Amino acid sequence: MLDEATSAQLDACDVIDGQAWYDLYNWLLPLVEIWVRDSRVSSWYGQQREIAEDIAHEAVMRTFRYHQREDRGPIGSLKALSRVIALNYFRDWRKKDWCLVRPTQDDNEHQSFDANISVSDVVDAAQIALDHLMLDSIIVTVAQVVARFPRGQKVALLTDLANMSDLDGEPSLLEQALSDVGLQLSDYKRPRPEDPTIRGRDAALRSIAYKRLKHEVQV
Numbered sequence: 001m002l003d004e005a006t007s008a009q010l011d012a013c014d015v016i017d018g019q020a021w022y023d024l025y026n027w028l029l030p031l032v033e034i035w036v037r038d039s040r041v042s043s044w045y046g047q048q049r050e051i052a053e054d055i056a057h058e059a060v061m062r063t064f065r066y067h068q069r070e071d072r073g074p075i076g077s078l079k080a081l082s083r084v085i086a087l088n089y090f091r092d093w094r095k096k097d098w099c100l101v102r103p104t105q106d107d108n109e110h111q112s113f114d115a116n117i118s119v120s121d122v123v124d125a126a127q128i129a130l131d132h133l134m135l136d137s138i139i140v141t142v143a144q145v146v147a148r149f150p151r152g153q154k155v156a157l158l159t160d161l162a163n164m165s166d167l168d169g170e171p172s173l174l175e176q177a178l179s180d181v182g183l184q185l186s187d188y189k190r191p192r193p194e195d196p197t198i199r200g201r202d203a204a205l206r207s208i209a210y211k212r213l214k215h216e217v218q219v
Contacts, residue, residue, distance in 0.1 A: 020078075021060060028082050029056040035090050043097050055093065059086035080138070088172060095170070138217065143177035145216045149209060155188065156205035157213070162189035 033052040036044060044051055063082040146154060158178075162185050165172065175185045193199055 021064060024063070024078055024082055025056055025060045027079060028059060028086055029053065031083065032056045032059075032086055032090065035087070039090075039094050041094055041097050051093070055086055055090050058089055059083075062089075092166070092169075139173045139177045140180075142213065142217055143174070143181050143183070145213060146178070146209075147181040147183060149212065152205045153209035153212065156202050157209035158183065158185060158188040159190060159202075160206050161185060162187075163192075165189075 029052060032055045033048065036048045036052045036055070059082050062085050063078060066081065066085075067078065146157060149157065161174070165175075165185065167175070167186050167189060171179070178185050193202065
């Protein structure tokens with residue numbers, strides 16, 4: 001269930017359909033639990049449930065904030081968006097904690113953990129692999145579509161994506177896909193213009209670009 005802090009945040013934002021966000025969280029959490037359980041990050045052992053809940057909470061809140069932005073184009077699938085956000089957040093957290101080792105853990109615990117892998121774990125791992133393939137395919141398609149956009153729409157959309165992204169460290173799937181079509185996301189990271197006229201123009205182009213992307217890429 002959503003904890004009190006998350007529920008308070010949603011209430012404060014005046015969610016019209018709170019049940020939809022509650023359902024999104026409950027849909028996302030089991031998927032994140034699979035990722036966390038199969039991550040093999042030693043410092044996570046014994047607290048996988050709490051970590052999965054934190055990731056799911058953050059992903060739902062980021063999805064909500066993205067959804068609330070008036071200058072965004074419409075979102076085709078909240079589930080698809082929340083899964084991408086959760087996966088990126090999970091990967092960042094895993095990379096950060098990968099080298100941490102809990103001092104109370106020994107080799108026997110590792111062996112016991114590996115020995116308890118069940119058939120359902122193998123099936124879950126296969127589902128994760130399938131999800132990754134589907135996600136990769138969608139992102140590659142997005143990059144190819146964006147590359148064909150008119151210059152104004154393309155710059156507005158890529159600037160928005162760049163400003164939302166953490167471009168330090170290992171490139172994301174989207175960065176790699178854009179690079180493959182000759183677009184470097186880091187080239188578009190820049191502050192929003194101060195001129196209201198330019199800001200309005202960029203917002204209009206950005207909205208058109210997101211609507212066009214939604215129309216051309218069916219998730």
